[in-house]
Amino acid sequence: MLLPFLIVGGIGLALLVVSLVIGDVLDHFELGDGMISGTALSVALTVFGAAGAITASSGLDLVWAYVLAIGLAIAAYVVSALTVRSLAASSDGVPASAVGLTGVATSEIGAAGGEVSLDGPGELERRLAFADGSIPDGARVRVVAHAGSRVKVVADRD
Template sequence: MTLFIILGGVGLALLLVTLIFGDFLDFDGGGLVSLPGIAVGLVLFGASGAITLSAGLDMIWVYVIAIMMGLVAYALAALVVRSLQRSSDGEARDVTGDTGVTMSRITVSTGEVYLDAPGEIERRQAFADEEIPQGVRIRVVRVYGPRVKVERETPAPADPAQPAAPDSPNAPASG
């Protein structure tokens, strides 16, 4: 029983290390040999071994069940880790030139914006050379790590060769 308790405890410790420091034991880059998978396998090996031992089974069956449960848990955990690694893009996209809207007042040091670009699902921390109120359209001019420098989005200048719209206050009076 001591062996199962010790290996289960080592598995729990490895899970804690993984939560704090991440998966630093990913040998193949695909998640099949990873610290979370090993940790989960050890926890289930220890738990299932202790449970089957206390049920009074022969020692050979205790080990067979514990090893099988540990391997199944390891395989499932490795597949989950691999799936999560594939689903994350991992590469930062350059958002310079993207447009969006201010979600809070933007100052020279703080603020939040939401960008319109595909794949942008979170707000970004932003700052600007001038104060920009909430709800104003902006354009990203520079990226500084997770923060972006923004400026007001200015509409394209009107073409002087085009006549003004009739309902525009600058339209020539007809008469």
């Protein structure tokens, strides 16, 4: 009797895809201090379906398939809910200030814009930049201000 496990697992997988593509569907409900999570629920349903189908197809009694599937689903829910909660708490959405960081101009920078690669913690990509004057490609720069998502730079005299 694999059909109930396959149906529940399929629903869980579909919900997981929806949660990953458009966001957590239960995110707007403040229930249980963040312990109610659509992503965690979909992980638990998927684990329930997979564990139950594997156990039932291995020849054990159906009662053991349900016991094991429920136990693993609860464990998967708790682990994924705590992980989602931890990740949500660690992302504050406020970008770190780049003022004072130095780097290299990766294109010519002027009032119209350009790009820089900064030497700072968490600076993995290039940033859009602008300057009052012209700064050539490859020149060392220092960030003096933020303007939205762009940074204002000056030629570094160090």
